[in-house]
Amino acid sequence: MSRFLFVVPPLTGHVNPTASVGGELLARGHDVAWVGHPGTLEPLLPDDARIFPAIDDLLEADIRAKRERWLALRGMAVLKFFWEEFLIPLGHAMVPGVSDAVARFGPDVVVADQQALAGPVVARDAGLPWATSASTSAELVNPLRTMPKVDAWVRDLLHDFAGGDIRFSDRLVLVYSSAALVAGEFGEEVAFVGPALSHRAERVDFPWDWLVQRDARLVLISLGTLNGPAGERFLSQALEAVGGLDLRAVVVGEPRPAPPNVLVLPSVPQLALMPHLDAVITHGGHNTVCEALAHGLPLVVAPIRDDQPTVAAQVVDAGAGVRLTYSRARAADIRSALESVLDEPEYAAAAGRVRASFLAAGGATAAADRLEKVVAG
Amino acid sequence: MDEVLQQVAKLITEVVGPDFLLGVEITRDTTFSDDLGLESIEFVALADKLNAHYGVDLVAFLADMDIDEIMAMSVGRLVDHITARV
Numbered sequence: 001m002s003r004f005l006f007v008v009p010p011l012t013g014h015v016n017p018t019a020s021v022g023g024e025l026l027a028r029g030h031d032v033a034w035v036g037h038p039g040t041l042e043p044l045l046p047d048d049a050r051i052f053p054a055i056d057d058l059l060e061a062d063i064r065a066k067r068e069r070w071l072a073l074r075g076m077a078v079l080k081f082f083w084e085e086f087l088i089p090l091g092h093a094m095v096p097g098v099s100d101a102v103a104r105f106g107p108d109v110v111v112a113d114q115q116a117l118a119g120p121v122v123a124r125d126a127g128l129p130w131a132t133s134a135s136t137s138a139e140l141v142n143p144l145r146t147m148p149k150v151d152a153w154v155r156d157l158l159h160d161f162a163g164g165d166i167r168f169s170d171r172l173v174l175v176y177s178s179a180a181l182v183a184g185e186f187g188e189e190v191a192f193v194g195p196a197l198s199h200r201a202e203r204v205d206f207p208w209d210w211l212v213q214r215d216a217r218l219v220l221i222s223l224g225t226l227n228g229p230a231g232e233r234f235l236s237q238a239l240e241a242v243g244g245l246d247l248r249a250v251v252v253g254e255p256r257p258a259p260p261n262v263l264v265l266p267s268v269p270q271l272a273l274m275p276h277l278d279a280v281i282t283h284g285g286h287n288t289v290c291e292a293l294a295h296g297l298p299l300v301v302a303p304i305r306d307d308q309p310t311v312a313a314q315v316v317d318a319g320a321g322v323r324l325t326y327s328r329a330r331a332a333d334i335r336s337a338l339e340s341v342l343d344e345p346e347y348a349a350a351a352g353r354v355r356a357s358f359l360a361a362g363g364a365t366a367a368a369d370r371l372e373k374v375v376a377g
Numbered sequence: 378m379d380e381v382l383q384q385v386a387k388l389i390t391e392v393v394g395p396d397f398l399l400g401v402e403i404t405r406d407t408t409f410s411d412d413l414g415l416e417s418i419e420f421v422a423l424a425d426k427l428n429a430h431y432g433v434d435l436v437a438f439l440a441d442m443d444i445d446e447i448m449a450m451s452v453g454r455l456v457d458h459i460t461a462r463v
Contacts, residue, residue: 075410076448146436149443230414309417325416328397 002375003031005107006133007098007119009090010037010060013287014113014135015044016200017176021111021133022049023199024364025371035101036094036116043203052105054097054118055090063090078305079150083157091117091161098122108375111174112166114139117158120166129374131172136286137182137314138307139167140175140190172374174367177290180357181314191370194361195290202269210263217247217278217342220292222270224283224304230327234302238281241334247278247342279341281334283326284308284315293320293354298347300337302326319350381463382456388426389452392419405453431459 004025006018015036022032023046034041037055045051055063063086070081098118102110110130112119123130134140144151158165173190175182182192211218221238223231235253242249243259250273251264258264271291280292284303289311292299299321303312315321322337329337341347362369386403393413401412409415415423424435438458439447 074414076444077410080444080448146440147442147447148440150447153444303417312418323418325418327414327416328394 001030002108002372003106004033004371005101005105005110006032006034007054007094007101007110007112007116007122008034008036008041008133009094009113009115010040010055010063011115012040012044013285014115014133015041016287017135017174017196018111018113018133019044019046019201020196020199020364021174021367021371022046024196024368027199028368028372031105033101033105033107035098044201046199046201050105052097052101054094054101059093076150082306083154087115087117088157088161090115091121094118095122099125102126102128109371111371112169114167117161117166120169121162124162129171129377130169131174131371131374132167132169134168134173134175136307136311137175137177138286138310140173140182140186141184141310143307143310172370174370176286177314178354178357178361180354181290181293181318183317191366192361193366193370194358194363195287195294196364196367197271197291197294198364200271202272204267204269206265206269206273207263211276216261218276219247219249219279219281219338219342220268220270220273220277221249221251221253221281222268222283222285222288223253223281223302224285224288230304234326234329237329237331238334240331241338245335245338279338281338284311286311289315290358293351294358296348296352296355298341298351300324300334300341302329318354320347320354321351322347379456381459382452384430385427385452385456385459388423388430389413392422392426403452405451405456407452408448409450409452409455410448427455427459431463433459433462 006022008015008018025032033050035052035054037060038051038053041051066085073081095118099122102122110119110123110128111133112130113133113135120130155165170189175192176195178192178194239258249262251262252268253264256264274295277297279298281300282288284301299315301312301315301321302324303309304326312323316323322340324333324337389403427433427435
């Protein structure tokens, strides 16, 4: 049996795939631990998960405050803030905790989320092999390729921090997607395992009675953290769009007035809800998109920032959804996009093809197989 | 008003939709990032229109800029680039 240490930032979407892969490794009898922010990790990991601290509550609160400022930015300022004010400082801040976890746990392999830069640095210094957990597939296709000077700026930041481009391990890069969504030629070390959804703990309640009350199509509207006024605007337009339709919608968001066919909840057990859904409206977070496609659900995607435009383009190219402009789409646009993906069978058929590619990719089982091979050398 | 500026403002309005520019006058100082909040797909649409109208390659123009220049990129700078090319 072997020992695996997952290094993760305090971001749900980045913890979730590791919860699944780690759960699979635990089920196989390996020793598994996580290092990050305990308060973020505990609700998402198996009950008996071993957790080491690298981020205390003060730093986590600071990160959330920074995030608020970051959400108000637009255009290239988002990228600059993300690297200079978030990723690099987080990397520095996590090094002591990750070093301590490595010393105490003694892993055979370190599995670092792509946004936990401390992982590769500490692993390398300890002479340990490390793998990348790429919670989005966007970095693989390098969205900055058309802006070489910006791309070079990112690489310089990484070189200053770590002496190299540690976004990608040369041993193993786990990508929770498949060739049905991500075009290109990649090295042997890049493993497209599809979304890792098994062994996931969802500790959020849901009023399941609400679902069985009436036979109508069900849509999930999940926009991640709302992005200031633009987020409020899109959500109110989306509520207006679904209000007039013969369907029901679950909206993830803070309580607000909504039409009678809409249920607004601050959080939902998204995976458990998926089998009941007919379509998903989302900002294009990689996890939500791939979870929906893993259930063969067509999508309406209104990307906001980061990897979301890339993910939205993947969905459109695969034929599995319609893309909207987040800051400008109106109720009529949202309604028409939603009616298209619900009523035109091509979208669900395309989503079904992506689903088949995900099933073939193997999910957490395939990821665990590949990680075991890293130990074997 | 400069003819190129007028045309570029028209193309931007077509991409963004007139409803979203109410009260925003597009001048030389208007920035793409902060003032217009142009989304990536709108940028691609604008690049297509500029290429069709002037034969100007917006992607190549940006490829030469560093991150601070792209953040500060204004309508005036694009207009000067087009004027120098056509």
